[in-house]
Amino acid sequence: MAVQRMEKKIYTRSISMKQKRAKQYRKQIHQYVSTFRFKTPIQCIVDDNVILECEKTKFDVIKAISRTVQTEVKLMITQCCINHLYETRNQPAIEIAKQMEKRRCNHKETLSSKECISSIVNIDGKNKHRYLVVSQDERLRQAMRTVPGVPLIYMKRSVMIMEPMSPVSEKVVQETEARKLSAGLNDPTAGIQKQEQEPSEPAPKKRKGPKGPNPLSVKKAKKQTDVAEETQEKKKRRRSHKKTTTEDGSDHEN
Numbered sequence: 001m002a003v004q005r006m007e008k009k010i011y012t013r014s015i016s017m018k019q020k021r022a023k024q025y026r027k028q029i030h031q032y033v034s035t036f037r038f039k040t041p042i043q044c045i046v047d048d049n050v051i052l053e054c055e056k057t058k059f060d061v062i063k064a065i066s067r068t069v070q071t072e073v074k075l076m077i078t079q080c081c082i083n084h085l086y087e088t089r090n091q092p093a094i095e096i097a098k099q100m101e102k103r104r105c106n107h108k109e110t111l112s113s114k115e116c117i118s119s120i121v122n123i124d125g126k127n128k129h130r131y132l133v134v135s136q137d138e139r140l141r142q143a144m145r146t147v148p149g150v151p152l153i154y155m156k157r158s159v160m161i162m163e164p165m166s167p168v169s170e171k172v173v174q175e176t177e178a179r180k181l182s183a184g185l186n187d188p189t190a191g192i193q194k195q196e197q198e199p200s201e202p203a204p205k206k207r208k209g210p211k212g213p214n215p216l217s218v219k220k221a222k223k224q225t226d227v228a229e230e231t232q233e234k235k236k237r238r239r240s241h242k243k244t245t246t247e248d249g250s251d252h253e254n
Protein backbone atom coordinates (compact mmCIF):
# COMPACT_ATOMS: atom_id res chain seq x y z
CA MET A 1 0.00 0.00 0.00
CA ALA A 2 2.65 2.45 1.08
CA VAL A 3 4.72 1.72 -2.02
CA GLN A 4 1.68 2.19 -4.23
CA ARG A 5 0.91 5.52 -2.64
CA MET A 6 4.49 6.64 -3.06
CA GLU A 7 4.49 5.63 -6.73
CA LYS A 8 1.32 7.59 -7.26
CA LYS A 9 2.87 10.62 -5.60
CA ILE A 10 5.95 10.45 -7.81
CA TYR A 11 3.74 10.04 -10.86
CA THR A 12 1.64 13.14 -10.12
CA ARG A 13 4.75 15.11 -9.35
CA SER A 14 6.35 14.20 -12.69
CA ILE A 15 3.15 15.21 -14.49
CA SER A 16 3.12 18.61 -12.84
CA MET A 17 6.85 19.07 -13.55
CA LYS A 18 6.13 18.31 -17.18
CA GLN A 19 3.31 20.84 -17.27
CA LYS A 20 5.41 23.42 -15.49
CA ARG A 21 8.22 22.96 -17.98
CA ALA A 22 5.81 23.14 -20.93
CA LYS A 23 4.48 26.44 -19.62
CA GLN A 24 8.00 27.84 -19.13
CA TYR A 25 9.02 26.81 -22.64
CA ARG A 26 5.88 28.33 -24.16
CA LYS A 27 6.58 31.58 -22.37
CA GLN A 28 10.19 31.55 -23.49
CA ILE A 29 9.33 30.91 -27.14
CA HIS A 30 6.79 33.73 -26.95
CA GLN A 31 9.61 36.00 -25.81
CA TYR A 32 11.79 34.98 -28.75
CA VAL A 33 8.88 35.79 -31.06
CA SER A 34 8.04 39.16 -29.51
CA THR A 35 11.53 40.46 -28.71
CA PHE A 36 13.81 38.68 -31.19
CA ARG A 37 11.23 38.47 -34.00
CA PHE A 38 11.30 34.74 -34.45
CA LYS A 39 8.69 33.50 -36.90
CA THR A 40 6.93 30.19 -37.24
CA PRO A 41 7.95 27.67 -38.29
CA ILE A 42 10.81 28.04 -35.81
CA GLN A 43 14.00 26.94 -37.59
CA CYS A 44 15.83 24.40 -35.46
CA ILE A 45 19.44 23.50 -36.23
CA VAL A 46 19.95 19.96 -34.96
CA ASP A 47 23.46 18.62 -34.45
CA ASP A 48 24.63 15.07 -35.13
CA ASN A 49 25.29 14.34 -31.45
CA VAL A 50 21.65 14.82 -30.50
CA ILE A 51 20.57 12.50 -33.29
CA LEU A 52 23.07 9.83 -32.19
CA GLU A 53 22.05 10.19 -28.54
CA CYS A 54 18.35 9.85 -29.38
CA GLU A 55 18.94 6.96 -31.78
CA LYS A 56 20.82 5.10 -29.03
CA THR A 57 17.87 5.37 -26.65
CA LYS A 58 15.19 5.02 -29.39
CA PHE A 59 13.91 8.44 -28.47
CA ASP A 60 11.93 10.15 -31.26
CA VAL A 61 13.94 13.35 -31.59
CA ILE A 62 11.71 14.84 -34.32
CA LYS A 63 8.52 14.53 -32.28
CA ALA A 64 10.30 15.61 -29.10
CA ILE A 65 11.54 18.89 -30.57
CA SER A 66 8.11 20.01 -31.76
CA ARG A 67 6.62 18.92 -28.41
CA THR A 68 9.21 21.02 -26.59
CA VAL A 69 8.90 24.11 -28.75
CA GLN A 70 5.08 23.76 -28.87
CA THR A 71 4.69 25.51 -32.18
CA GLU A 72 5.42 24.78 -35.82
CA VAL A 73 9.08 23.88 -36.32
CA LYS A 74 11.39 23.30 -39.28
CA LEU A 75 14.21 20.91 -38.44
CA MET A 76 17.48 21.52 -40.24
CA ILE A 77 20.88 19.84 -40.29
CA THR A 78 24.07 21.24 -41.77
CA GLN A 79 26.11 19.48 -44.41
CA CYS A 80 29.06 19.12 -41.99
CA CYS A 81 26.84 17.45 -39.35
CA ILE A 82 25.50 15.06 -42.01
CA ASN A 83 29.10 14.20 -42.97
CA HIS A 84 29.85 13.35 -39.34
CA LEU A 85 26.85 11.03 -39.29
CA TYR A 86 28.03 9.28 -42.46
CA GLU A 87 31.40 8.72 -40.79
CA THR A 88 29.67 6.79 -37.99
CA ARG A 89 27.92 4.51 -40.53
CA ASN A 90 24.95 4.53 -38.17
CA GLN A 91 22.23 3.97 -40.75
CA PRO A 92 19.20 4.57 -38.47
CA ALA A 93 20.73 7.87 -37.35
CA ILE A 94 21.38 8.84 -40.99
CA GLU A 95 17.74 8.04 -41.78
CA ILE A 96 16.60 10.40 -39.01
CA ALA A 97 18.82 13.16 -40.42
CA LYS A 98 17.39 12.60 -43.88
CA GLN A 99 13.97 13.63 -42.61
CA MET A 100 15.35 17.09 -41.87
CA GLU A 101 16.05 19.88 -44.27
CA LYS A 102 19.66 20.12 -45.37
CA ARG A 103 21.21 23.46 -44.48
CA ARG A 104 23.99 24.36 -46.88
CA CYS A 105 26.96 25.77 -44.98
CA ASN A 106 29.42 25.95 -47.90
CA HIS A 107 32.31 24.54 -45.87
CA LYS A 108 34.64 22.90 -48.37
CA GLU A 109 36.23 20.77 -45.68
CA THR A 110 34.04 19.27 -43.01
CA LEU A 111 34.28 21.38 -39.88
CA SER A 112 33.50 20.22 -36.36
CA SER A 113 29.78 20.51 -35.63
CA LYS A 114 30.55 23.25 -33.13
CA GLU A 115 32.46 25.36 -35.65
CA CYS A 116 29.97 24.71 -38.43
CA ILE A 117 26.85 25.57 -36.40
CA SER A 118 28.55 28.60 -34.80
CA SER A 119 29.37 29.95 -38.26
CA ILE A 120 25.78 29.83 -39.51
CA VAL A 121 24.12 31.03 -36.28
CA ASN A 122 26.47 33.75 -35.08
CA ILE A 123 26.56 36.35 -37.84
CA ASP A 124 28.47 39.40 -36.53
CA GLY A 125 27.34 38.67 -33.00
CA LYS A 126 23.70 38.28 -33.96
CA ASN A 127 21.41 35.32 -34.54
CA LYS A 128 20.62 36.75 -37.96
CA HIS A 129 18.52 33.84 -39.25
CA ARG A 130 16.69 33.27 -35.94
CA TYR A 131 17.83 29.74 -35.31
CA LEU A 132 17.06 27.57 -32.36
CA VAL A 133 19.97 25.21 -31.66
CA VAL A 134 19.55 21.61 -30.53
CA SER A 135 22.89 20.26 -29.40
CA GLN A 136 24.55 17.88 -26.96
CA ASP A 137 27.80 19.83 -27.22
CA GLU A 138 28.15 21.84 -24.04
CA ARG A 139 30.90 24.01 -25.58
CA LEU A 140 28.69 24.90 -28.53
CA ARG A 141 25.81 25.83 -26.24
CA GLN A 142 28.18 27.86 -24.11
CA ALA A 143 29.30 29.80 -27.21
CA MET A 144 25.67 30.30 -28.25
CA ARG A 145 24.78 31.79 -24.85
CA THR A 146 26.95 34.82 -25.69
CA VAL A 147 24.80 35.62 -28.75
CA PRO A 148 21.52 37.34 -27.82
CA GLY A 149 18.38 35.43 -28.75
CA VAL A 150 19.46 31.85 -29.35
CA PRO A 151 17.08 29.28 -27.82
CA LEU A 152 18.98 26.16 -26.77
CA ILE A 153 17.73 22.60 -26.41
CA TYR A 154 19.54 19.45 -25.31
CA MET A 155 18.87 15.98 -24.00
CA LYS A 156 19.32 15.26 -20.31
CA ARG A 157 19.01 11.53 -19.68
CA SER A 158 15.74 10.84 -21.50
CA VAL A 159 14.23 14.30 -21.11
CA MET A 160 14.46 17.08 -23.65
CA ILE A 161 15.34 20.35 -21.95
CA MET A 162 15.13 23.95 -23.12
CA GLU A 163 17.76 26.02 -21.39
CA PRO A 164 16.59 29.11 -19.50
CA MET A 165 17.22 32.30 -21.44
CA SER A 166 20.89 33.32 -21.29
CA PRO A 167 21.77 36.51 -19.34
CA VAL A 168 22.64 38.38 -22.58
CA SER A 169 19.25 37.48 -24.07
CA GLU A 170 17.49 38.37 -20.83
CA LYS A 171 19.17 41.77 -20.90
CA VAL A 172 17.84 42.49 -24.41
CA VAL A 173 14.34 41.48 -23.31
CA GLN A 174 14.49 43.83 -20.32
CA GLU A 175 15.84 46.71 -22.40
CA THR A 176 13.10 46.23 -24.98
CA GLU A 177 10.44 46.18 -22.27
CA ALA A 178 11.85 49.37 -20.75
CA ARG A 179 11.91 51.10 -24.14
CA LYS A 180 8.30 50.13 -24.77
CA LEU A 181 7.30 51.47 -21.39
CA SER A 182 9.11 54.81 -21.74
CA ALA A 183 7.76 55.23 -25.28
CA GLY A 184 4.30 54.80 -23.77
CA LEU A 185 4.94 57.33 -20.96
CA ASN A 186 6.37 60.01 -23.27
CA ASP A 187 3.42 59.84 -25.60
CA PRO A 188 0.36 61.38 -23.87
CA THR A 189 -1.99 59.72 -26.36
CA ALA A 190 -0.45 56.31 -25.81
CA GLY A 191 -3.08 53.78 -24.88
CA ILE A 192 -2.62 50.18 -23.93
CA GLN A 193 -2.66 49.17 -27.57
CA LYS A 194 0.07 51.65 -28.45
CA GLN A 195 2.32 50.45 -25.67
CA GLU A 196 2.22 47.00 -27.13
CA GLN A 197 3.55 48.25 -30.42
CA GLU A 198 7.20 47.69 -31.18
CA PRO A 199 9.04 51.02 -30.79
CA SER A 200 11.47 50.17 -33.58
CA GLU A 201 8.69 49.51 -36.08
CA PRO A 202 8.91 51.92 -39.02
CA ALA A 203 6.18 54.53 -39.31
CA PRO A 204 3.64 53.79 -42.02
CA LYS A 205 4.53 55.43 -45.31
CA LYS A 206 2.54 58.49 -46.29
CA ARG A 207 0.33 57.90 -49.27
CA LYS A 208 1.20 60.04 -52.20
CA GLY A 209 -1.27 61.42 -54.69
CA PRO A 210 -4.88 62.55 -54.28
CA LYS A 211 -6.59 61.31 -51.15
CA GLY A 212 -9.99 61.15 -52.80
CA PRO A 213 -12.13 62.80 -55.47
CA ASN A 214 -12.17 66.58 -55.71
CA PRO A 215 -14.98 67.69 -53.36
CA LEU A 216 -16.11 70.33 -55.88
CA SER A 217 -16.80 67.72 -58.54
CA VAL A 218 -18.79 65.44 -56.24
CA LYS A 219 -22.58 65.65 -56.24
CA LYS A 220 -24.15 66.54 -52.97
CA ALA A 221 -25.16 63.37 -51.17
CA LYS A 222 -28.90 62.86 -50.92
CA LYS A 223 -30.34 63.49 -47.52
CA GLN A 224 -32.05 60.65 -45.73
CA THR A 225 -35.39 62.44 -45.77
CA ASP A 226 -35.10 63.08 -49.52
CA VAL A 227 -34.56 59.41 -50.13
CA ALA A 228 -37.51 58.50 -47.92
CA GLU A 229 -39.78 60.91 -49.75
CA GLU A 230 -38.69 59.54 -53.09
CA THR A 231 -39.46 55.95 -52.14
CA GLN A 232 -42.84 57.05 -50.80
CA GLU A 233 -43.57 58.66 -54.14
CA LYS A 234 -42.50 55.54 -56.05
CA LYS A 235 -44.84 53.44 -53.90
CA LYS A 236 -47.69 55.83 -54.62
CA ARG A 237 -47.04 55.63 -58.32
CA ARG A 238 -47.00 51.83 -58.19
CA ARG A 239 -50.22 51.77 -56.20
CA SER A 240 -52.01 54.07 -58.59
CA HIS A 241 -50.82 51.87 -61.49
CA LYS A 242 -52.25 48.79 -59.74
CA LYS A 243 -55.50 50.66 -59.24
CA THR A 244 -55.91 51.23 -62.97
CA THR A 245 -55.47 47.53 -63.67
CA THR A 246 -58.09 46.58 -61.11
CA GLU A 247 -60.35 49.20 -62.57
CA ASP A 248 -59.74 47.53 -65.91
CA GLY A 249 -60.67 44.21 -64.33
CA SER A 250 -63.83 45.66 -62.81
CA ASP A 251 -64.90 46.64 -66.28
CA HIS A 252 -65.16 42.98 -67.11
CA GLU A 253 -67.28 42.27 -64.06
CA ASN A 254 -70.95 41.58 -64.45
Ligand SMILES: [Zn+2]
Binds near residue numbers: 079080105107116117
Ligand atom coordinates in the same frame (compact mmCIF):
# COMPACT_ATOMS: atom_id res chain seq x y z
ZN1 LIG B 1 29.53 23.21 -42.30
